[in-house]
Structure formats: structure tokens, C-alpha cells
Amino acid sequence: MSDLHTLLALHGALLIFANVLLEQGGLPIPAYPLLVVAGALAAQGQLSWPLVLAAAVAASLIADTAWYFAGRRYGARLLRTVCRVSLSQDSCIRQTQSLYLTAGPRLLLVAKFLPGAGALSTVMAGLTRAPYRVFAGYDVTGALIWAGSAVLLGVLFHPLVADILEALTQYGRMSVLFLATLLAAYVAYRVFLRWRVVRDLQAIPRLTLDELLSWQRAGRKIVLLDVRPQPEDPLPGAIPIDANAAIDKLDLGPRDADIVVYCACPNEISAALVASRLRAAGYANTWALLGGHDAWQAYREAPQSPLSSPPATEQS
Known part of the structure; x- marks a missing residue:
């Protein structure tokens, strides 16, 4: 974890940009914790918080723009494809469409806080052919709210974040193994719930x-x-x-x-x-x-x- 601290201090904006770009592109690499850590480092004067926010917003806009134009071109087929890799694919399309059809592009203001709704809401914006300027305006604002909240948490609780980083550094591999075990257990639990629902509904002719x-x-x-x-x-x-x-x-x-x-x-x-x-x-x-x-x-x-x-x- 000390390596992470060093990397953020030396290449904070670039690391944030890459992490957010990969997450918003669809990979299961959460960027929010890294943004919280970046906020804590900004409170200690080791990072520039405006640069952190700019990197996060730029990466979000690039990834979300790609999803937007893919949604315009491939429409519902892309939405179904994205939902097939979701752990809750049975409700994925229905819930995302319902939310977007109710709120419209305004959903982009909070979509990044909703599990699984980030990429899907941008696909829906493209599918429904929302004007790009409207889409980009809401998307940038939503990215600012999302990334800004993480940075603010890091600033407000930077002593606690520092203590957590110190503990993770002290226990090294054991802490990484513990976090990986928790993540694996969560994924396994969601997969089990999905399997049970599919099994039970196989009885429906x-x-x-x-x-x-x-x-x-x-x-x-x-x-x-x-x-x-x-x-x-x-x-x-x-x-x-x-x-x-x-x-x-x-x-x-x-x-x-x-x-x-x-x-x-x-x-x-x-x-x-x-x-x-x-x-x-x-x-x-x-x-x-x-x-x-x-x-x-x-x-x-x-x-x-x-x-x-x-x-x-x-x-x-």
C-alpha cells in the first residue's frame, strides 16, 4: 500500500485518469476508493484536488461518450449485451430503462452512484438519441458530483484514511488477501442468488x-x-x-x-x-x-x- 501512496503522490492525476477510464469503460476496477485516497493526499498538500477532479471528469466523459455513440449505433442489442454480463441481468434492462424513461438524461447526475447503472444509462442516452450537448452537460456534471464527493470524503476524513493506509501497509499481503476474499465472497453470493432465481423459474413453462x-x-x-x-x-x-x-x-x-x-x-x-x-x-x-x-x-x-x-x- 505504500507503493500506492508513492504512485499517487508522483503520478496522481494519470493514475486517477487510467482507473476511472477503465471503470467507466466497463471493467470491474472501482475508482471511488482511489479518489477518496487522492482526496486525503490533497488535504495533506501532496496532490492538487482540481487536477484530480479534472482527470476523473475527463476520463468519465471519454468512456461515456464511447458508450453513448455505441448506444446510438447498436441500440437495444448493445443494452442486452451489457446486461448479459451483469450479476442481476434479469432486472438489469427493465430497471435501467424504467429509470431512464422516467428521469431522462437527468439520470446521468446520479447514475455513477447506482450499481451497474453507469454504462447502461449512457447507452440509454444514445439509444434514445438525446442531443450530445445535453448528454455531455449532464454527464460532466454527474462526474463532478461523483468524483467530488469521493475527494471531499478523503479531505474530511484524511486522518482516518491515513490510518487505514498505514494498517494496510503494516499487514501487507494479508490485507490484500482479506479484501480479495471479501470481493470473491460477494461475487459468489450474487451468482448464487441469480442461479437460485433461474433454477426456480425453470418450472415456468x-x-x-x-x-x-x-x-x-x-x-x-x-x-x-x-x-x-x-x-x-x-x-x-x-x-x-x-x-x-x-x-x-x-x-x-x-x-x-x-x-x-x-x-x-x-x-x-x-x-x-x-x-x-x-x-x-x-x-x-x-x-x-x-x-x-x-x-x-x-x-x-x-x-x-x-x-x-x-x-x-x-x-x-
């Missing part, structure tokens, strides 16, 4: 798009529920609902109605969660659509797809 279209062509009445937060380009006849809505507030018809739920999320988790709640409420004939909205898009774009849309779903 899936319906393929071909089966759904076959039922529709046969005249079978289907209640089709769209649980995406931004229900653009829905399947014909789909009813948009809030995934967290109370079941008794939904007009779904009789308890024996055939209900198919779809989302745009990995493993159909959001759809399966809603289907699970519907089944618990007495709607036994409920399925999650295998592949969700992605399956519908692939069907429409396939060369052998019919020119006309499939028959509209009748609502019961």
Missing part, C-alpha cells in the same frame, strides 16, 4: 413463437402480455403492463384464460417472474414466451417470413 402463432392461426384466444418498460414494436394484440403491477388490478378475463407473457431480457426472467405470479393467483394456463421480443424480431426479419404480419391476438 415456455411457449415457442411457432406454437403461439399456430394457436393464433387456429383461432385460439390468447391474452398476450408485454412486460417491457418501453413497449415499442409490440407483438400484434399485446397488452402492455407494468411487471410489478398487482395481479388483481389487471383485466385478464376468466381464470382459465390462456396467457402468454413476454419481455426483452435474458432467459425470459422478467416474463417468467410475472407468469409465476399469475399462476400463483390462479391463472394456471400461463406461459413465458421463449426468446421473448427477440424471437419476434428474428421471425419478422427472416427471409422465409410471410410478408404480412401474423393474425392479431384476440383478447379475452
Whole structure:
């Protein structure tokens, strides 16, 4: 840890720039603790706090601009890809879209404080084609708030930070091993929670798009529920609902109605969660659509797809 102290004292701004750039680029290398340490060193006169903030803001803007333009070009596909590497990918897209659609670019003011929302909110800004000047203004302000809060903590508690650094230096490898063990335990716990949710929801039956279209062509009445937060380009006849809505507030018809739920999320988790709640409420004939909205898009774009849309779903 004394090496870290020395490196920060000699190359503080460059080290901060590299750390923030890597973190905002998507690597699991937290920059906030380093910014707190930099604030403590600034309070001792060993670093220039304006230079630290400038380095952090510049790195954030560079990384976030890359995410912004990638979001403009690749749209929802990039959002889904980012969410696939999240430890909470089942709620990742839904929660990020809901937050952004509610707050708009203003979400960038606090996104860096929300776990997993930093890159996703910048992708959403590009996906929704927010003007770059608006995006950059909120992004720079949010980076200043985020980095400034860390530096301020370091300044206010610099004696405590110095004591922690001294303790870490004294115990050397044991302290690093302890911190690494804590991080590994946290990741393992999150992975276990995700595995348990996926396992439990495997019991919810899936319906393929071909089966759904076959039922529709046969005249079978289907209640089709769209649980995406931004229900653009829905399947014909789909009813948009809030995934967290109370079941008794939904007009779904009789308890024996055939209900198919779809989302745009990995493993159909959001759809399966809603289907699970519907089944618990007495709607036994409920399925999650295998592949969700992605399956519908692939069907429409396939060369052998019919020119006309499939028959509209009748609502019961």
C-alpha cells in the first residue's frame, strides 16, 4: 500500500485518469476508493484536488461518450449485451430503462452512484438519441458530483484514511488477501442468488413463437402480455403492463384464460417472474414466451417470413 501512496503522490492525476477510464469503460476496477485516497493526499498538500477532479471528469466523459455513440449505433442489442454480463441481468434492462424513461438524461447526475447503472444509462442516452450537448452537460456534471464527493470524503476524513493506509501497509499481503476474499465472497453470493432465481423459474413453462402463432392461426384466444418498460414494436394484440403491477388490478378475463407473457431480457426472467405470479393467483394456463421480443424480431426479419404480419391476438 505504500507503493500506492508513492504512485499517487508522483503520478496522481494519470493514475486517477487510467482507473476511472477503465471503470467507466466497463471493467470491474472501482475508482471511488482511489479518489477518496487522492482526496486525503490533497488535504495533506501532496496532490492538487482540481487536477484530480479534472482527470476523473475527463476520463468519465471519454468512456461515456464511447458508450453513448455505441448506444446510438447498436441500440437495444448493445443494452442486452451489457446486461448479459451483469450479476442481476434479469432486472438489469427493465430497471435501467424504467429509470431512464422516467428521469431522462437527468439520470446521468446520479447514475455513477447506482450499481451497474453507469454504462447502461449512457447507452440509454444514445439509444434514445438525446442531443450530445445535453448528454455531455449532464454527464460532466454527474462526474463532478461523483468524483467530488469521493475527494471531499478523503479531505474530511484524511486522518482516518491515513490510518487505514498505514494498517494496510503494516499487514501487507494479508490485507490484500482479506479484501480479495471479501470481493470473491460477494461475487459468489450474487451468482448464487441469480442461479437460485433461474433454477426456480425453470418450472415456468415456455411457449415457442411457432406454437403461439399456430394457436393464433387456429383461432385460439390468447391474452398476450408485454412486460417491457418501453413497449415499442409490440407483438400484434399485446397488452402492455407494468411487471410489478398487482395481479388483481389487471383485466385478464376468466381464470382459465390462456396467457402468454413476454419481455426483452435474458432467459425470459422478467416474463417468467410475472407468469409465476399469475399462476400463483390462479391463472394456471400461463406461459413465458421463449426468446421473448427477440424471437419476434428474428421471425419478422427472416427471409422465409410471410410478408404480412401474423393474425392479431384476440383478447379475452
